[in-house]
Amino acid sequence: MTHKWWQNAVVYQVYPMSFQDSNNDGIGDLPGITKRLDYIHQLGADVIWLNPIYKSPNKDNGYDIADYRAINPEYGTMKDFDTLLAATHKHGMKLLMDLVVNHTSDQHEWFQESKKSKDNKYSDFYIWRDPVDGHEPNNWREAFSGSAWTYVPERGQYYLHLFAPGQPDLNWENPEVRQAVFDIERFWLDKGVDGFRMDVINLISKPAGLPDVAGVPTAGTTLDFVADGPRLNEFLHQMNDEVLSHYDVMTVGEMPGSTPEDAIKYTGLESNELNMVFQFQHVNLSPNPDVRLGKWNDQPVKLPELKVALNRWQKALDGKGWNSLYWNNHDQPRAVSRFSNDDPKYRVRAAKMLGTTLHMMQGTPYVYEGEELGMTNGHFTSIDQYEDLESINIYQELVEQDKMIDGPTMLKYLANMSRDNARTPMQWDASQNAGFTKGTPWYALNPNYKEINVEDALKDKESVFYHYQKLIQLRHQTDVIKYGTFEELDPKDDQVYAYRRHYEGKTLLVMSNFTDQTVTRDYDQQKAAEMLISNYDDDQGTTLRPYESKVYLFA
The missing domain is CATH 3.20.20.80 (Glycosidases)
Structure with missing residues (x-):
């Protein structure tokens, strides 16, 4: 290949x-x-x-x-x-x-024209539907909370937005x-x-x-x-x-x-x-x-x-x-x-x-x-x-509007999962x-x-x-990392993530301790040709210290 x-x-x-x-x-x-x-x-x-x-x-x-x-x-x-x-x-x-x-922005020229009428060049660039019994065309919800439909009086129709109202979905059928x-x-x-x-x-x-x-x-x-x-x-x-x-x-x-x-x-x-x-x-x-x-x-x-x-x-x-x-x-x-x-x-x-x-x-x-x-x-x-639209909207909906959950609990959830965690400078x-x-x-x-x-x-x-930097260098240099087949080891182990990779006669053994405890695992690592990388200075064989990860190569 x-x-x-x-x-x-x-x-x-x-x-x-x-x-x-x-x-x-x-x-x-x-x-x-x-x-x-x-x-x-x-x-x-x-x-x-x-x-x-x-x-x-x-x-x-x-x-x-x-x-x-x-x-x-x-x-x-x-x-x-x-x-x-x-x-x-x-x-x-x-x-x-x-x-x-x-989707595009609702400020895109295509949408600005599309919402004007049903018979212009861009009228069918987006997904428009008539009201059903005076309501939204279906029960879809957008990703940031609320209905996935917004009504536009000029057309007398709703447009679909799977994300924010400012993000109308394009009509790929066109x-x-x-x-x-x-x-x-x-x-x-x-x-x-x-x-x-x-x-x-x-x-x-x-x-x-x-x-x-x-x-x-x-x-x-x-x-x-x-x-x-x-x-x-x-x-x-x-x-x-x-x-x-x-x-x-x-x-x-x-x-x-x-x-x-x-x-x-x-x-x-x-x-x-x-x-x-x-x-x-x-x-x-x-x-x-x-x-x-x-x-x-x-x-x-x-x-x-x-x-x-x-x-x-x-x-x-x-x-x-x-x-x-x-x-x-x-x-x-x-x-x-x-x-x-x-x-x-x-x-x-x-x-x-x-x-x-x-x-x-x-x-x-x-x-x-x-x-x-x-x-x-x-x-x-x-x-x-918080700055993120998703986080602010969900807080307003669940805490302030629906009173479904209390503020301190929702803030704990946001602190764990909000997209803003990734967006600090x-x-x-x-x-x-x-x-x-x-x-x-x-x-x-x-x-x-x-x-x-x-x-x-x-x-x-x-x-x-x-x-x-070393992980990247190893990938560039080592074919078994790039192309090797995958063998899972002890999938139910709730402390250590271990697996092997195999390619052209070489085997890679990866062992990662996901806990703050010292544990022991024996995958015949003592028979390895070499250790490629570890996050500790020394190798204690079958012992894995807190959050220890090590990779062995078997030639």
Whole structure:
């Protein structure tokens, strides 16, 4: 089998608003990213994924796009983008754009025209429906709470928005919409970008007739119901045939609700659609027992359940598709806080342990900005400290409106799961505002930036940064890490995550202690040819100390 360049790659995700401000207006920007390319290159990343930088009213932090061919002025100019792209390529790295085409902003020209009447050029670019008995066309709920339908008097109809009202869903059944999207893709690919991360791309084909969701309609049940619609394969195949196949690019589709079997249909190594998917099984663990609360909970993830989720994808896609490997991103809480232990006593070892566990699997690893430092959740205690639309809306709905849950409990849930935990500015040094800006930051910094920052990490050879750097180097150098088959070990073990990888006569053994206890496990590691990496200085054989992770190679 011919291996693709993206199978050898590690991706570094940049959330532009929070990465580096260059003009001291408090908002990260494109020149700021250019300034920090040396740092990303030093880590060893091959690809930079940028969250949306297009012109946007920022009702959902850029995932509501008003003009796909313009840069949001807060981030700079198209010249600034061209400079960043050229500098990225000069560093030997590639650039992945975030493509949001399930929906646009309600400020986009297409929607502004579409809502005027039923008989203009863009009237059928969005999903419009007549009222049913004076109410919404169905019982669907949008992702940020509330109905997925908004009424427009000019048309006397409702439009569908699976996300905020400012994010109307495009009508992919209309071939003109598909061609307009393909033109946008060509615009950026012709500029030289190296591919796309496609936001909620498996929602573009809606169920025929738009029927009600059965049972209690929630944001989660609605998205699961809409996901992987009847024409999704057709739409993605057409996209690949007409655009993507004409460029040497990397594509990853964000696909909430998708199973490994779905992923193989869309991203199989022999298919002609996308390269890989972002799946949600592991990050959706430990939901609230009350279905109406969905993900909002403060319970830790149980290790056996985590293994079931990750192992399932490792085994199912082996030889058939390709995994994307991630612990966190702009929509998820910080990894060390969610999946391990961010107590200062354990944080560094725990962050290294998580990195090792994931980076030794088959797939393309994604490192979210600050993950390589062991950045933590913000541990906010007041609703006034939150900025994210999702968090504010759910608090208003469940606490203030429905009085379904008390404020302190909801704040505990937000502190554990809010997207804002990932969006605090990057921590560069211990100076004011962590070196992110000399102005007033658009969002408050995590107070622990004086203890956790890039400057200190680069001075400390035992830092999380250098551990991640070595993980990336090992992946580049070691075929069994990239391509090896996956063998799970003791899936019901609730303390240690262990697995083997096999490739061309070599075996990799990975052992990670997910607890603060010292435990013993014997997988014949004493017979290994060498230890590739560990987060402790010495090897005590069958003993695993708190949050210890070690990888052995058997030749």
